[in-house]
Amino acid sequence: MHLAAHGFSIDLPRGWEGTISRRLDAVAARSAGAVGGAIPLVEEQVLPVVHLANFGLPGDRGDFGSGAVEIMGPDDVFIAMLEFGPECAGTALFADTRLPRLDPSKFDRNRLQRTLAGQSGHQSWYTINGRALGLYAVLGSHGLAGKLVPRVNEVLANVRVAA
Amino acid sequence: MTALVVLQSVVLVVLVVLVSGLLRSHATILRRLHELGAGTEAPPTSRPRPPSQLPGPTAGRPASLPAHDISGLGLDDGAVAVRVVEVEHDTILVFLSSGCSTCGAFWEALGQPDLALPQGTRLVLVTQGPDREHVTLVAELAPTHVPLILSNEAWHDYAVPGSPYVVLVDGPSGRVVGEGTAPTFEQVLSMLGRAVDDAAHRSRLASHRGEKAKADAAREAEIDDALIVAGVRPGDPSLYRSVDQPSAPDEGAPP
Numbered sequence A: 001m002h003l004a005a006h007g008f009s010i011d012l013p014r015g016w017e018g019t020i021s022r023r024l025d026a027v028a029a030r031s032a033g034a035v036g037g038a039i040p041l042v043e044e045q046v047l048p049v050v051h052l053a054n055f056g057l058p059g060d061r062g063d064f065g066s067g068a069v070e071i072m073g074p075d076d077v078f079i080a081m082l083e084f085g086p087e088c089a090g091t092a093l094f095a096d097t098r099l100p101r102l103d104p105s106k107f108d109r110n111r112l113q114r115t116l117a118g119q120s121g122h123q124s125w126y127t128i129n130g131r132a133l134g135l136y137a138v139l140g141s142h143g144l145a146g147k148l149v150p151r152v153n154e155v156l157a158n159v160r161v162a163a
Numbered sequence B: 001m002t003a004l005v006v007l008q009s010v011v012l013v014v015l016v017v018l019v020s021g022l023l024r025s026h027a028t029i030l031r032r033l034h035e036l037g038a039g040t041e042a043p044p045t046s047r048p049r050p051p052s053q054l055p056g057p058t059a060g061r062p063a064s065l066p067a068h069d070i071s072g073l074g075l076d077d078g079a080v081a082v083r084v085v086e087v088e089h090d091t092i093l094v095f096l097s098s099g100c101s102t103c104g105a106f107w108e109a110l111g112q113p114d115l116a117l118p119q120g121t122r123l124v125l126v127t128q129g130p131d132r133e134h135v136t137l138v139a140e141l142a143p144t145h146v147p148l149i150l151s152n153e154a155w156h157d158y159a160v161p162g163s164p165y166v167v168l169v170d171g172p173s174g175r176v177v178g179e180g181t182a183p184t185f186e187q188v189l190s191m192l193g194r195a196v197d198d199a200a201h202r203s204r205l206a207s208h209r210g211e212k213a214k215a216d217a218a219r220e221a222e223i224d225d226a227l228i229v230a231g232v233r234p235g236d237p238s239l240y241r242s243v244d245q246p247s248a249p250d251e252g253a254p255p
Helices: A026-030 A142-156 B002-035 B101-110 B135-141 B152-157 B185-229
Strands: A002-005 A008-011 A017-021 A049-053 A077-083 A120-128 A131-139 A159-161 B070-073 B079-082 B090-095 B121-127 B148-150 B165-170 B175-180
Touching: A002 A017, A002 B070, A002 B079, A008 A017, A008 A049, A077 A142, A120 A142, A131 A142, B070 B121, B070 B148, B070 B152, B079 B148, B090 B152, B090 B185, B101 B185, B135 B148
Parallel strands: B090 B121, B121 B148
Antiparallel strands: A002 A008, A008 A159, A017 A049, A017 B079, A049 A077, A077 A131, A120 A131, B070 B079, B090 B165, B165 B175
8 A cells, every 4th residue: 555645655565554644623623613614733733744553553643653552462563753843854863864774772662652561662863855754663562673673664665755 | 403503693793794884884974074173172263253244235246345455535634544454353444424414323423432343343434535525524523533534445445335334344354244334333333243242152153063073072982992892993804894795704703
């Protein structure tokens, strides 16, 4: 399957699914004024978020996968790519210009947004085609990192970010 | 007197031949049954799977069509791709519209946080694309906790005749195992629940059949013991001779 929106383009490997979205302002969408017009987006966060997973993603998720990481099994992998504001592009934290090829040493139980037993995470930041991006990946089981990290790399190799 | 002894001997020989044939026939039946897998422990069944005609077959459509992964748009004009084929879980696809009156009851029910879905199933809502759907109205109706996709392609792939329409996809096989509609989503769930119960019942029956096969095995062991006591061991030629074959002259003769 192929996902493309908001300047991201991803060929999903077999068994993977995903979303490219921007946070909706649900309250405003429900207001009478919103009917018939464009759906408002949350004012403070209108930048795209990419979620990719080799398990069924629930509908209600936080940007860093809360709501999804809790239901992960040991063989599951979750990847989030979050775009940051243009002021971040090219700064020291976002200095790298290519998505990485990860190895198990890049994952740690202390790098999770929310610590869950057995899981480990990775975070890194990039500027690709002038867009500041944060990568966050979660392994369902750190003990299976040797098997799961290549799956992360397989997906990242298929991510394209337009300017 | 001699004639009587000879007659008795002949009767005994005939009886021995008959019993040998009977035992051989029994052994053959048991061997065939074992070759067919009877009497072996049934593999542990995973969760019961709903049968192929629920929530309700649509007349005139072939059963068990191949399912399709779904891709389309999200409510924010983003992209969504949902895998339903070759996954461990089953997927309940609910095709809805913002405008149809029956769909209203579905939208309302789907907004409840605790949907009593059958175990191991995932719920996904599918509306038509933005060119055929009032997206803002859908956003107003759609629950946030259930994935929703706007996809004309999915409606086409699943040949959805109208809304509301429910399709049940068996994840591991990647096939449609049930489809249809009902006035309310609760009724759909009820049918799915009954399907799971029926599947569990069939599973129990299957395990009961397993017990019966074990009884056969016990009987077989009992017969084996009797044969061994009688001097008929495994591989004995008498076990592999048909009833109409003449027995050896000395076989079955009284000691």
